[in-house]
Every structure is written in C-alpha cells, then in structure tokens.
Amino acid sequence: MATQSLYRRYRPRRFSELRGQEHVVRALRNAVINNREGQGYLFSGPRGTGKTSSARILAKVLNCTNAIDGEPCCECDSCIAVEAGNSYDVHELDAASNNGVDAMRDLIEKASLSSPGRHKVYILDEVHMLSKGAEAALLKTLEEPPPHVVFVLATTDPQKVSATIRSRVQHLEFHLLPMDELEQHVRWVAADAGLTVSEEALQAVLTQGGGSARDTLSALELVSASGGDMPDTLAYDEFIEAFIAHDPGQALAALAFAVQQGRDPRTLAQDIVRYLRDCFLSLMAPELVQLPDQRAAQVADQAMRMGAAAIVRSMEKMGEILVEMRHAPDPRLLLDVALVQLTHEAAGNDMRRQRHGRAVVTPRAT
Numbered sequence: 001m002a003t004q005s006l007y008r009r010y011r012p013r014r015f016s017e018l019r020g021q022e023h024v025v026r027a028l029r030n031a032v033i034n035n036r037e038g039q040g041y042l043f044s045g046p047r048g049t050g051k052t053s054s055a056r057i058l059a060k061v062l063n064c065t066n067a068i069d070g071e072p073c074c075e076c077d078s079c080i081a082v083e084a085g086n087s088y089d090v091h092e093l094d095a096a097s098n099n100g101v102d103a104m105r106d107l108i109e110k111a112s113l114s115s116p117g118r119h120k121v122y123i124l125d126e127v128h129m130l131s132k133g134a135e136a137a138l139l140k141t142l143e144e145p146p147p148h149v150v151f152v153l154a155t156t157d158p159q160k161v162s163a164t165i166r167s168r169v170q171h172l173e174f175h176l177l178p179m180d181e182l183e184q185h186v187r188w189v190a191a192d193a194g195l196t197v198s199e200e201a202l203q204a205v206l207t208q209g210g211g212s213a214r215d216t217l218s219a220l221e222l223v224s225a226s227g228g229d230m231p232d233t234l235a236y237d238e239f240i241e242a243f244i245a246h247d248p249g250q251a252l253a254a255l256a257f258a259v260q261q262g263r264d265p266r267t268l269a270q271d272i273v274r275y276l277r278d279c280f281l282s283l284m285a286p287e288l289v290q291l292p293d294q295r296a297a298q299v300a301d302q303a304m305r306m307g308a309a310a311i312v313r314s315m316e317k318m319g320e321i322l323v324e325m326r327h328a329p330d331p332r333l334l335l336d337v338a339l340v341q342l343t344h345e346a347a348g349n350d351m352r353r354q355r356h357g358r359a360v361v362t363p364r365a366t
C-alpha cells in the first residue's frame with residue numbers, strides 16, 4: 001500500500017462523516033439548507049483536522065444536483081468531478097508555495113468569469129503565508145466578491161491572518177479530535193482496511209497522531225508498513241528517562257538511534273517538545289492530555305518522576321533550540337548539545353528525591 005494513501009482513502013466525503021467538528025458542520029449545513037452560504041470563510045485549526053476536506057464538501061454540495069438536507073449526493077457528475085479534483089468549479093491554491101501577487105491575480109481573474117448557476121469555490125490553503133501584495137489583491141476581491149463565488153481561506157495560524165481579512169470572512173474553528181473518538185476511528189479504519197496492528201502499536205499511533213486525524217492515519221500507515229508492530233522510532237520515553245536519570249549518554253544514544261532510523265533532527269526536537277508538553281499537562285491539567293488512557297498513565301508517571309520545574313526548563317530549552325535550528329547548518333549538533341545540557345539541568349536544585357525515586361516539586365520563585 002502506498003504511503004499516505006490511508007488518509008485519502010478514508011477522507012470524509014460528506015459533512016456527516018467529518019469527525020469532531022459538529023459546530024462547523026452545523027453552521028455550514030444550515031447555511032446551505034437556507035441558501036445563505038457566505039462568500040468568505042476562514043477555516044482555522046491544527047493540521048489534519050478536516051479544513052480542506054470541509055471546503056471540498058462545501059464546494060460539492062453547492063454544485064450538487066441532488067443535494068439533500070445540506071449534504072452532497074457524491075454521485076452526480078459535479079460531485080464526482082470535485083472528488084476527482086478536476087472540477088472547473090473548485091480551485092485550490094497553496095499560499096505557502098504560490099504566495100505571489102501573480103498567482104492571486106490569476107485566481108481573481110478566474111473568479112470573475114462565473115458560469116451561470118454554478119458556484120465557484122476558491123480554497124486558499126495556509127492563507128497566513130500570502131505575501132503582502134497578494135493579500136491586498138485578495139482583500140479587494142473579498143470586499144466585492146463576484147456573485148456565486150465562495151472563498152474558503154484555511155490556516156493553521158489565524159493570528160497571522162490580517163485583521164482586515166478576518167473582518168471580511170466568517171471564521172470557523174476546527175479542533176483536534178477527542179482521543180476516544182480518534183481511537184474509535186482508527187480501530188474502524190484498521191479493521192476496514194484489513195490491517196493487522198498490535199494493541200501496543202495502536203496506542204503508539206494514537207500518541208503520535210496527537211489528535212490530528214491525518215497524522216494519526218499517517219502513523220498507522222507507517223506501523224502497518226513495518227508489519228503491524230511499533231517502530232522503535234515512535235518511542236520518546238528514552239529521552240525523558242535520560243532527563244530523569246541525568247544520563248547524557250542515554251540521551252545521545254537515543255538521538256543517534258532515531259537519526260539512524262531516518263528521523264530528521266528538527267522533527268525529533270518538535271516531537272520531544274510535544275512529549276514534554278504532555279508531561280507538563282498531565283501534572284497541571286490532566287483533562288487536557290490528548291493521549292489514550294494507558295499511555296496517559298505512563299506519561300503521568302514519567303512527569304511525576306521528572307517534576308514540573310525540570311519539565312518547564314526542558315520545554316524552554318528545547319523551544320530555544322527549535323528556533324536556532326531553523327538556520328543552523330548542522331541541526332543535529334545543536335540537538336546533541338541541548339540534550340547534554342538538559343540531562344544536567346534537569347537535575348535542578350529544586351527537587352528532592354524520596355526513597356522510591358519519586359521527584360517532589362517544591363515551589364520556586366521564578
């Protein structure tokens with residue numbers, strides 16, 4: 001099975017198949033049912049939560065010849081064309097790669113050529129990456145959109161979208177999926193696709209996905225490609241255990257192993273930060289931890305042993321390293337150095353060790 005295909009194969013085709021975004025679905029379906037769809041939408045939310053899928057479903061239902069109850073039929077010529085990605089009514093532009101004024105001008109010219117009775121839907125992904133000039137061109141069109149044209153702007157970072165653009169569009173926020181809902185979905189996908197995945201691997205997949213349907217299915221794909229067992233690269237416990245044990249050797253060995261397995265140092269650093277964040281949340285606000293129960297218990301145990309102060313210091317340090325890594329000729333070296341420092345710093349002076357090795361946090365005035 002080709003990589004990345006699971007997500008495409010199980011991509012939602014109707015609003016009712018979109019998971020965990022009930023508020024968005026309700027707003028869009030009601031608008032369609034009452035013929036009151038907006039001409040500009042901003043879909044914001046973490047990657048892999050269904051923003052582009054929703055935009056495509058909206059494009060489908062607006063041009064569907066048998067739309068029922070705000071849902072596309074997914075069978076008429078128009079629906080099939082949208083799904084195949086060759087409909088003349090849907091145009092997608094990735095602002096991250098086509099952020100120039102020319103691309104935007106081209107798109108706007110197309111937008112003004114409307115075909116009667118059809119809705120033209122323009123999907124602009126990662127709209128916060130548009131150049132200033134392109135943004136100005138878009139803004140002009142959003143102020144006076146041609147009839148039957150709908151703009152769907154998608155972004156992972158709504159704060160970076162200019163306030164003027166935000167004021168011209170209806171903002172709908174997408175959320176990460178609750179863990180139990182995602183687990184249900186992944187189990188269903190694995191069964192439906194006939195994948196054999198061990199329970200341990202399934203839990204690792206959910207951890208890796210962090211609430212994003214796309215990332216979770218990509219992780220599932222990776223696991224199933226390696227025979228249904230958990231690839232060693234998915235284990236971040238090693239780093240945390242090294243911090244707890246103040247063992248630089250263990251941290252460096254874990255890094256060397258991960259790099260050898262083909263992990264990119266930057267992604268790895270991001271994953272360690274995410275892991276530390278889960279540790280932090282499990283101490284401060286356990287209800288916000290997006291992990292399967294069994295995994296959440298393991299993280300909580302590690303977090304207790306590491307201690308809140310050491311976790312926060314590690315998150316800060318890793319955050320700095322991530323910024324430095326952007327321009328570093330050798331990001332691996334930066335991560336090496338950071339890990340050595342962290343295994344020392346994590347020792348801290350604000351933790352006392354009890355007989356059972358549990359770290360106790362004492363308040364600090366920083």
Ligand SMILES: [Zn+2]
Binds near residue numbers: 073079
């Ligand atoms: Zn249809």
